Amino acid sequence: GQNIDQPTEMTATEGAIVQINCTYQTSGFNGLFWYQQHAGEAPTFLSYNVLDGLEEKGRFSSFLSRSKGYSYLLLKELQMKDSASYLCAVRHDRGSTLGRLYFGRGTQLTVWP
Amino acid sequence: DTEVTQTPKHLVMGMTNKKSLKCEQHMGHRAMYWYKQKAKKPPELMFVYSYEKLSINESVPSRFSPECPNSSLLNLHLHALQPEDSALYLCASSPHRGAQETQYFGPGTRLLVL
Numbered sequence: 001g002q003n004i005d006q007p008t009e010m011t012a013t014e015g016a017i018v019q020i021n022c023t024y025q026t027s028g029f030n031g032l033f034w035y036q037q038h039a040g041e042a043p044t045f046l047s048y049n050v051l052d053g054l055e056e057k058g059r060f061s062s063f064l065s066r067s068k069g070y071s072y073l074l075l076k077e078l079q080m081k082d083s084a085s086y087l088c089a090v091r092h093d094r095g096s097t098l099g100r101l102y103f104g105r106g107t108q109l110t111v112w113p
Numbered sequence: 114d115t116e117v118t119q120t121p122k123h124l125v126m127g128m129t130n131k132k133s134l135k136c137e138q139h140m141g142h143r144a145m146y147w148y149k150q151k152a153k154k155p156p157e158l159m160f161v162y163s164y165e166k167l168s169i170n171e172s173v174p175s176r177f178s179p180e181c182p183n184s185s186l187l188n189l190h191l192h193a194l195q196p197e198d199s200a201l202y203l204c205a206s207s208p209h210r211g212a213q214e215t216q217y218f219g220p221g222t223r224l225l226v227l
Binding site for chain 2: 043089108
């Protein structure tokens with residue numbers, strides 16, 4: 001089975017840096033995704049990691065350690081519009097569930113002025 | 114262009130109605146997905162189509178009937194739904210089912226079953 005864990009809620013202030021952690025236990029790992037979802041809207045793709053290390057995209061960075069089953073999403077220079085749910089999702093790579101995404105529960109981030 | 118479109122945006126239906134949700138993409142993607150999402154929960158996979166063939170059905174009740182008429186379109190036919198089926202229904206697509214590629218989500222259809 002798949003076991004993906006991330007904090008339920010986090011808060012931070014404008015201009016700050018926040019790190020959202022995600023741990024996973026899965027057989028057949030084939031990549032980890034981070035999505036942002038504003039209330040009532042569809043998830044928007046933020047980042048993808050399949051190899052160990054850091055991927056940077058502007059204010060957002062994502063890190064992966066496959067040996068530790070651990071990822072984080074780093075958001076810098078926080079803005080009010082970053083208040084959203086952040087979903088960690090692991091992709092499966094084998095058999096009948098090839099390509100399937102398993103989502104964590106999401107971390108609701110609130111950015112205060 | 115990474116756009117997946119869904120219609121309608123909102124749908125209210127009674128338990129005896131028959132309705133359909135539509136999803137369309139013109140990115141040449143050959144894998145398409147239906148997800149169901151309840152408030153404050155992550156998306157739950159319902160169905161996966163790969164090259165217009167159903168490849169995953171996550172034990173979804175038969176009152177939900179998917180259809181993939183061609184590589185750009187994905188429908189979800191609804192019949193005799195229950196109030197607990199009220200949710201946001203998301204469509205997604207990716208180039209293929211297996212490779213290291215991103216799934217792109219449509220804006221969703223918010224369904225209310227009365």
